[in-house]
Amino acid sequence: MxxxxxxxxxFLSSLLGLDVTAVAQTMVSRPIxxxxxxxxxxxxxxxxxxxGAVIELVWIRVIPVGAVPPDTTVSSLLATFxxxxxxxxxxxxxxGVMENSRIMLSILMAIPFGMVFKKLDIVHRxxxxxxxxxxxxxxxxxxxxxxxxxVFLGATLFWLKAFVFYGLLxxxxxxxxxxxxxxxxxxxxxxxxxxxxxxxxxxxVAAFSMFSKRKHEDVQPF
Amino acid sequence: xPLILVRVDDRLIHGQxxxxxxxxxxxxxxxxxxxxxxxxxxxxxxYGMSVPTGVEVHCLGVETAINGFREGLxxxxxxxxxxxNVQDTLxxxxxxxxxxxxxxxxxHWTSGKKQIFxxxxxxxxxxxxxxxxxxxxxxxxxRILPMNDRIALDEKTLLSLWNS
Amino acid sequence: MKTFSRFRIFxxxxxxxxxxxxxxxQNIGFLYCVxxxxxxxxxxxxxxxxxxxxxxSGFFNTHPYMANILIGLTIxxxxxxxxxxxxxxxxEIEVFKSNMAGPLAAIxxxxxxxxxxxxxxxxxxxxxxxxGGADDVVIKVSLGVFxxxxxxxxxxxxxMGLKEGxxxxxxxxxxxxxFKVQKLVDNVRIAGIVIxxxxxxxxxxxDLSGAAERGFFAxxxxxxxxxxxxxxxxxxxxxxxxxxxxxxxxxxxxF
Numbered sequence: 001m002x003x004x005x006x007x008x009x010x011f012l013s014s015l016l017g018l019d020v021t022a023v024a025q026t027m028v029s030r031p032i033x034x035x036x037x038x039x040x041x042x043x044x045x046x047x048x049x050x051x052g053a054v055i056e057l058v059w060i061r062v063i064p065v066g067a068v069p070p071d072t073t074v075s076s077l078l079a080t081f082x083x084x085x086x087x088x089x090x091x092x093x094x095x096g097v098m099e100n101s102r103i104m105l106s107i108l109m110a111i112p113f114g115m116v117f118k119k120l121d122i123v124h125r126x127x128x129x130x131x132x133x134x135x136x137x138x139x140x141x142x143x144x145x146x147x148x149x150x151v152f153l154g155a156t157l158f159w160l161k162a163f164v165f166y167g168l169l170x171x172x173x174x175x176x177x178x179x180x181x182x183x184x185x186x187x188x189x190x191x192x193x194x195x196x197x198x199x200x201x202x203x204x205v206a207a208f209s210m211f212s213k214r215k216h217e218d219v220q221p222f
Numbered sequence: 223x224p225l226i227l228v229r230v231d232d233r234l235i236h237g238q239x240x241x242x243x244x245x246x247x248x249x250x251x252x253x254x255x256x257x258x259x260x261x262x263x264x265x266x267x268x269y270g271m272s273v274p275t276g277v278e279v280h281c282l283g284v285e286t287a288i289n290g291f292r293e294g295l296x297x298x299x300x301x302x303x304x305x306x307n308v309q310d311t312l313x314x315x316x317x318x319x320x321x322x323x324x325x326x327x328x329x330h331w332t333s334g335k336k337q338i339f340x341x342x343x344x345x346x347x348x349x350x351x352x353x354x355x356x357x358x359x360x361x362x363x364x365r366i367l368p369m370n371d372r373i374a375l376d377e378k379t380l381l382s383l384w385n386s
Numbered sequence: 387m388k389t390f391s392r393f394r395i396f397x398x399x400x401x402x403x404x405x406x407x408x409x410x411x412q413n414i415g416f417l418y419c420v421x422x423x424x425x426x427x428x429x430x431x432x433x434x435x436x437x438x439x440x441x442x443s444g445f446f447n448t449h450p451y452m453a454n455i456l457i458g459l460t461i462x463x464x465x466x467x468x469x470x471x472x473x474x475x476x477x478e479i480e481v482f483k484s485n486m487a488g489p490l491a492a493i494x495x496x497x498x499x500x501x502x503x504x505x506x507x508x509x510x511x512x513x514x515x516x517x518g519g520a521d522d523v524v525i526k527v528s529l530g531v532f533x534x535x536x537x538x539x540x541x542x543x544x545x546m547g548l549k550e551g552x553x554x555x556x557x558x559x560x561x562x563x564x565f566k567v568q569k570l571v572d573n574v575r576i577a578g579i580v581i582x583x584x585x586x587x588x589x590x591x592x593d594l595s596g597a598a599e600r601g602f603f604a605x606x607x608x609x610x611x612x613x614x615x616x617x618x619x620x621x622x623x624x625x626x627x628x629x630x631x632x633x634x635x636x637x638x639x640x641f
Binding site for chain 1: 400401403404405406407408409410413414415417418421425432435436439440443450451495499500503504505506507508510511514515522525526529532533536537540575576578579582585586589593594599602603606607610611613614620621623624627628631632633634635636
């Protein structure tokens, strides 16, 4: 099963993204799940799982308390599409032969966009304050239909901003990875390869810190 | 009495306090200073359930708390104090029990108040109270979570924001 | 509240945060959940309905799964007051709501966000580490199990919260006490640490080869723990490891 279609993936990813805050929160949006689903649909489950596992572990301490958290779902889905979707387009995808350096490159490129998305998210949530005032005004007039409409609109906005974000970034990012990977010098490539083997250390430290009692936790890494 | 943190937050004990602050500072005793909560057993029980094992929760009225501090009841613990409004905080500040700094974690908007910071909405009485606390030589800082930037408050800033 | 209404409100509760905003956080979602019941309670009393809706438009913020407890409780109390029961006043409903929202949030954050969710995710990650991601079926099954296990507690709390919040009202606090949530948190965390240790040992022994790789890994772990004690974020370690690896490769000494 191979779907390289950007629109399809943007649609699916933005649906998954709803699970982060707007709807249900069943954890299908977790990096480990979302990246695996994307990887599977793109034809390489294993790579998706690896990307998901790395991002899940290293940022395991991020919880939605106090501030708007950086969006690890966005980072995972971007990284997965860029890594695998791009490889398929680059002509011939052989599952299991994904270079570790390519995976690291995709993740590295995707993380800043998770931060960018968070900023977009904040703007969206600030906008929602106007929804509150709209509801207030309609309620004053004893017109209550606005409540359901506001909820629906809110969910749609969460979906739409993700859809546009993914839609704009999937293809260029995949092209960028296809362009950059062969352009990597031998040293950088080997360095990234090594880093991939060492990265579990960062994840382990994060997980250990999370599970030990009352240890410091960065709710907003960076 | 290591008073680790004195925090003003109208939600008292909640997620940010437990998952944010308690992971950052070492506290084994939380004192909720609030007359209404002190009389509400169920509420206090609920607070007790919200904190990690090893942290005690006491819910005391303002007078009782001040007397307790004066008598040195909490001297051997690492204490976090939680207050829910400016007036109670002012009474605590005036009691001169050795507070140097007060953290404002969240006073949310209700009708009649003006929002001057993301985490701080005040009315005239609050502004007057905050200024009196500052005049006691106590530092006031706004900080929702430990890793946020501290916004130090001073009289001039408060007045200019209130009057703008 | 008949079973059909309960399902309807349960469904609505999934959208509690769809209109999340900085001013009153989950207020619109909360209104969305209680409105069908309010409309039924104050049928043919438009003024009372109007007051009720306005009353529940205020600031509301708690853990999304635990919110159902307060939704059920609010509906039950509104029914009680509307029915003429004088033991509870409308103002008191507001007080209960805001008093309980904070601690319920703390419990929900501590158990679900900080413990249960990372633990379930850790289990899947552990499977990936321990089975090397070699077998697709194993991965798919463990993802499925993760979602199933996680959400059985999730949906259970949402549904039972709604039901018992309605049935027991404020007495639900006693029920919550019986779960000894903090103790549960401690135990799950211990299990998590055990799993982490297993992962580290397996990875160290079987996935790395040669003294150089193992040495570097141990060094990375040590550096990570040091940075963590110094309260520097793990993202720093992440990028640091990558930069150091690349620089090291540049220096020409590859593994």
